[in-house]
Amino acid sequence: MSLSSLFLGAASWKVPQACCKQLSTYVTKMRYLFELKEDDEICRKAQSSGRFYLFHSLAPLLQKSGNRYQVLPFRASELERILAKFGQDAQKIEHSVLIGCSDQHEAWFALDLALGNSHSSGSLQKSEMESELQGAFIDLRKALFQLNEKDASLISTAQALLRWHDCHQFCGKSGQPTQKNVAGSKRVCASSKMIYYPQMSPVVITLVSDGTRCLLARQSSFPKGMYSALSGFCDVGETVEESVRREVAEEVGLELDSLQYSASQHWSFPNSSLMIACHAAVRPGQTEIQVNLQELETAEWFSLEEVAAALKKKGPPASQQDGAIPFWLPPKMAIAHHLIQEWVQKQSSSSNLA
Numbered sequence: 495m496s497l498s499s500l501f502l503g504a505a506s507w508k509v510p511q512a513c514c515k516q517l518s519t520y521v522t523k524m525r526y527l528f529e530l531k532e533d534d535e536i537c538r539k540a541q542s543s544g545r546f547y548l549f550h551s552l553a554p555l556l557q558k559s560g561n562r563y564q565v566l567p568f569r570a571s572e573l574e575r576i577l578a579k580f581g582q583d584a585q586k587i588e589h590s591v592l593i594g595c596s597d598q599h600e601a602w603f604a605l606d607l608a609l610g611n612s613h614s615s616g617s618l619q620k621s622e623m624e625s626e627l628q629g630a631f632i633d634l635r636k637a638l639f640q641l642n643e644k645d646a647s648l649i650s651t652a653q654a655l656l657r658w659h660d661c662h663q664f665c666g667k668s669g670q671p672t673q674k675n676v677a678g679s680k681r682v683c684a685s686s687k688m689i690y691y692p693q694m695s696p697v698v699i700t701l702v703s704d705g706t707r708c709l710l711a712r713q714s715s716f717p718k719g720m721y722s723a724l725s726g727f728c729d730v731g732e733t734v735e736e737s738v739r740r741e742v743a744e745e746v747g748l749e750l751d752s753l754q755y756s757a758s759q760h761w762s763f764p765n766s767s768l769m770i771a772c773h774a775a776v777r778p779g780q781t782e783i784q785v786n787l788q789e790l791e792t793a794e795w796f797s798l799e800e801v802a803a804a805l806k807k808k809g810p811p812a813s814q815q816d817g818a819i820p821f822w823l824p825p826k827m828a829i830a831h832h833l834i835q836e837w838v839q840k841q842s843s844s845s846n847l848a
């Protein structure tokens with residue numbers, strides 16, 4: 495599997511050898527980002543030469559290019575001019591959060607122009623802002639799959655951080671306002687001294703196989719006809735292995751024989767999750783599914799041929815004459831797709847060997 499900005503597989507990267515005296519581009523970049531998170535003054539300085547990705551009520555500013563979207567970042571000077579035009583103080587830039595930097599150490603920030611405003615003033619200005627900025631604020635659910643992988647990852651991170659700050663403005667212990675550091679890597683309550691760090695919820699996603707077939711399921715909230723691997727939030731105190739075993743038992747009534755980690759992915763919906771993807775096998779001969787209808791609409795075993803054919807389809811297929819929608823799979827950017835693709839490759843190569 496190639497290294498992807500969206501998900502990182504177990505065998506897909508190697509620690510750089512410590513033979514060279516000069517630090518690699520990657521290491522200097524990570525050290526620079528660390529400095530920006532730790533030092534408010536350096537981070538403030540980086541804002542003046544940085545690039546800003548704008549949002550409105552958590553919808554990213556994008557530009558349409560054919561049937562794809564592209565990001566539209568702004569320099570600080572341009573952003574100050576835009577803020578002034580909409581009667582907003584340049585101090586609003588203080589609400590921005592650090593989301594990364596280039597190899598040349600140009601820092602990247604995200605700023606939501608509506609959060610922190612009263613609801614009505616935010617919504618009133620949206621269309622005016624869009625025409626001034628020559629883009630549109632698009633719901634991330636609609637835009638994510640039309641962005642390239644690098645931008646999709648950056649915009650998802652940005653949205654997750656902006657959402658976290660918006661929801662953590664007050665201390666859960668003292669009830670007093672919390673203050674963010676310049677980078678936005680934490681919030682502190684001056685009263686209780688509590689420090690809050692941005693959070694992700696760990697979620698396991700598992701493709702269960704019986705050796706020749708794989709198990710795919712539907713939640714009633716999924717788009718019509720779409721099936722995916724089994725998923726579920728980890729409970730407090732669980733290991734990944736325990737979460738996978740419990741979720742499979744809870745959702746389809748099966749016991750696992752073995753499991754193997756595959757890859758991970760940050761997932762923005764509905765909040766920020768860390769998806770941990772595994773392959774798993776059921777005990778031989780124990781394949782009878784008992785669907786938990788409180789969690790799933792249905793779950794079924796699918797053959798290699800059925801799954802390989804569905805992988806070739808792009809997006810939701812057109813409905814058949816009887817109105818039914820043929821079964822289809824999550825898009826390429828979803829880690830479920832990666833798991834399914836990996837299973838098909840493995841099954842195909844082992845059936846070629848047989």
Ligand SMILES: NC(=O)C1=CN([C@@H]2O[C@H](COP(=O)(O)OP(=O)(O)OC[C@H]3O[C@@H](n4cnc5c(N)ncnc54)[C@H](OP(=O)(O)O)[C@@H]3O)[C@@H](O)[C@H]2O)C=CC1
Nearest residue numbers: 695697699722725726727761763764769824828829830831
């Ligand atoms: N990227 C990908 O390929 C895929 C991503 N996913 C993502 O995985 C996530 C979890 O999958 P899902 O099967 O729904 O999970 P679960 O099977 O755990 O069921 C979801 C329910 O669990 C409860 N819950 C427990 N802890 C949390 C928490 N920390 N945050 C929110 N709800 C919690 C909620 O129930 P209640 O509301 O009753 O309290 C929620 O409705 C989804 O958000 C989905 O977007 C899923 C499949 C593919």
Ligand SMILES: [Mg+2]
Nearest residue numbers: 724725726789
């Ligand atoms: Mg689930």
